[in-house]
Amino acid sequence: LPSTQDLNADRAALLSLRSAVGGRTFRWDIRKTSPCNWAGVKCDNNRVTALRLPGVSLSGTIPNGVFGNLTRLRTLSLRLNALTGSLPLDLTTSSDLRHLYLQGNRFSGQIPESLFSLTNLVRLNLAENSFTGGVSSSFNNLTRLKTLFLQDNNLSGSIPDLDLPLVQFNVSNNSLNGSIPKHLQRFESGSFLQTSLCGKPLKICPDEETVPSQPTSGGNRTPPSVGGSNEKRKNKLSGGAIAGIVIGSVVGLALIVLILMVLCRKRSRAVDGSTIKQQEPAVVPREAAAENGNGYSVTAAAAAAMTGNSKAGEVAGPAAKKLVFFGNATKVFDLEDLLRASAEVLGKGTFGTAYKAVLDAVTVVAVKRLKDVVMQDKDFREKIELVGAMDHENLVPLRAYYLSRDEKLLVYDFMHMGSLSALLHGNRGAGRTPLTWDVRSRIALGAARGLDYLHSQGTSTSHGNVKSSNILLTKSHDAKVSDFGLSQLVAASTTTPNRGTGYRAPEVTDPKRVSQKGDVYSFGVVLLELITGKAPSNSVMNEEGVDLPRWVKSVVRDEWRREVFDSELLSLEREEEEMMEEMVQLGIECTSQHPDQRPEMTEVVRKIESLRRSGPDQVDEAY
Ligand SMILES: Nc1ncnc2c1ncn2[C@@H]1O[C@H](COP(=O)(O)OP(=O)(O)OP(=O)(O)O)[C@@H](O)[C@H]1O
Numbered sequence: 001l002p003s004t005q006d007l008n009a010d011r012a013a014l015l016s017l018r019s020a021v022g023g024r025t026f027r028w029d030i031r032k033t034s035p036c037n038w039a040g041v042k043c044d045n046n047r048v049t050a051l052r053l054p055g056v057s058l059s060g061t062i063p064n065g066v067f068g069n070l071t072r073l074r075t076l077s078l079r080l081n082a083l084t085g086s087l088p089l090d091l092t093t094s095s096d097l098r099h100l101y102l103q104g105n106r107f108s109g110q111i112p113e114s115l116f117s118l119t120n121l122v123r124l125n126l127a128e129n130s131f132t133g134g135v136s137s138s139f140n141n142l143t144r145l146k147t148l149f150l151q152d153n154n155l156s157g158s159i160p161d162l163d164l165p166l167v168q169f170n171v172s173n174n175s176l177n178g179s180i181p182k183h184l185q186r187f188e189s190g191s192f193l194q195t196s197l198c199g200k201p202l203k204i205c206p207d208e209e210t211v212p213s214q215p216t217s218g219g220n221r222t223p224p225s226v227g228g229s230n231e232k233r234k235n236k237l238s239g240g241a242i243a244g245i246v247i248g249s250v251v252g253l254a255l256i257v258l259i260l261m262v263l264c265r266k267r268s269r270a271v272d273g274s275t276i277k278q279q280e281p282a283v284v285p286r287e288a289a290a291e292n293g294n295g296y297s298v299t300a301a302a303a304a305a306m307t308g309n310s311k312a313g314e315v316a317g318p319a320a321k322k323l324v325f326f327g328n329a330t331k332v333f334d335l336e337d338l339l340r341a342s343a344e345v346l347g348k349g350t351f352g353t354a355y356k357a358v359l360d361a362v363t364v365v366a367v368k369r370l371k372d373v374v375m376q377d378k379d380f381r382e383k384i385e386l387v388g389a390m391d392h393e394n395l396v397p398l399r400a401y402y403l404s405r406d407e408k409l410l411v412y413d414f415m416h417m418g419s420l421s422a423l424l425h426g427n428r429g430a431g432r433t434p435l436t437w438d439v440r441s442r443i444a445l446g447a448a449r450g451l452d453y454l455h456s457q458g459t460s461t462s463h464g465n466v467k468s469s470n471i472l473l474t475k476s477h478d479a480k481v482s483d484f485g486l487s488q489l490v491a492a493s494t495t496t497p498n499r500g501t502g503y504r505a506p507e508v509t510d511p512k513r514v515s516q517k518g519d520v521y522s523f524g525v526v527l528l529e530l531i532t533g534k535a536p537s538n539s540v541m542n543e544e545g546v547d548l549p550r551w552v553k554s555v556v557r558d559e560w561r562r563e564v565f566d567s568e569l570l571s572l573e574r575e576e577e578e579m580m581e582e583m584v585q586l587g588i589e590c591t592s593q594h595p596d597q598r599p600e601m602t603e604v605v606r607k608i609e610s611l612r613r614s615g616p617d618q619v620d621e622a623y
Pocket of ligand 1: 347348349353368469
């Protein structure tokens, strides 16, 4: 049975950690005798079982003597800090440890052999540090290990065959060489990038002779390209071969220049649909901006994009050069103003490239240049008029559009706070302001209301591309859903194959055939993303694998608090914890495999509203 003595020992250990690496960054009320309410500390049965202090600017070396006392620790997360030195050897005393997240620090030295006595470990993340030495075959002692992340270190030598129940594995960006052993060949090439490893799933290994048998020394963070092991081959290149390569390259280059010249001449003669594709603007740095005659700076790419093609304008006639505004909006600018505006590329999406255009001190818009619209102009106008008619405080309003034969532009209000995706996953390092439960649930409610409004327009009206990068935010964290109605405008063949990865309902096979229940599924994924802080479509960020709903469903309810909740939500009040559990449950229902089992958006809104009302000090009315 745990005694106060043990909890006192835990407390003393936490305090010695604090004085060694925490300084004032720990906001712990040390007057309290029990450490169980300190931020980041969780207890079970009167013992400290979890310590989560991600991204709180810890620095220095962890001394021995801390973990020797935390003998009941199951989860330790010190990720994204600035910890240095080697791992403390007495970490092994925490023999209950299941989850060890130390990525994103400056730990160095070898991975200590003593670590391999922690045989309960399920997840081990030592990525983005400066560990040196080899990958020990003693990893095989960790027979329960499902996640092993060692990428972005200075590890060297070959990798031993790890016969473990691993689901996730990554050793990219280390000075590793030799062949990929049998049991690790099932992982994709992304697990072995920027190493000199060879063999399945990378390039076939050159014959034994050319594979360096000695481990290379550590320290090289950008080793030769994937499937390397080519040093010896390099040495064998004769002078003749080098001359051949040089001559070949020069001739090749001359040919490319010639082809480009011919293409340019052709393009200046003919204007057709395909020429626009060739003009697809690259992301051009702002330095590349050129001063135009009016003193505004316009990036070359944005100007090309937004003018479309000056010849196209001539062909289509001056009438087509008009921006069509929606509703009662006073026309505050015209196409010429837009073209003169200072512009920058925001990003490339499924439907085209988005730009931010600053017209004057108060008028900032987002312009989306649609690609591959195959529809007749008349049909396009009809559909886009419907989109423009949508009017709700939780939708990003479409202000205007421009339509010519070769160019389709959509003009939206610019949302200064960016997307939910950027808010959740961007800047996870030091200096990040944690997202409180109140903010998260407020965003969920806003987005749900926006979608509910869309669905209320008719049973065939749906969004079709619900994801966190399409939920944009105002300064007060009001959510507004964007990109609605675009799915049906673009050619199915041109939608990127990965579109909506992680968000798309299992029954949706054709991205153009969207449904309200499909939206509910995608919204459910967004809910789970909000709670877990994990991106469903990015396996690098999402430690648990690509399918977020499946992972959440695999964790038993009792473990949600410990396993599922974003570790950033450190000190939740009891009511908040209950609300979060309800929200996880809602996310699970929304992501039911069968569309019929998913709730309607109206129900989802009602649920989130009642959840927020039951929480502490919610002022939903102000929303
Ligand atoms: N109105 C807007 N205000 C501010 N940023 C925006 C606006 N519209 C889009 N963005 C941002 O511009 C970038 C590109 O957006 P875009 O909608 O073209 O692609 P996406 O959301 O990444 O993917 P998809 O096309 O599948 O929706 C994204 O980072 C998005 O958050």
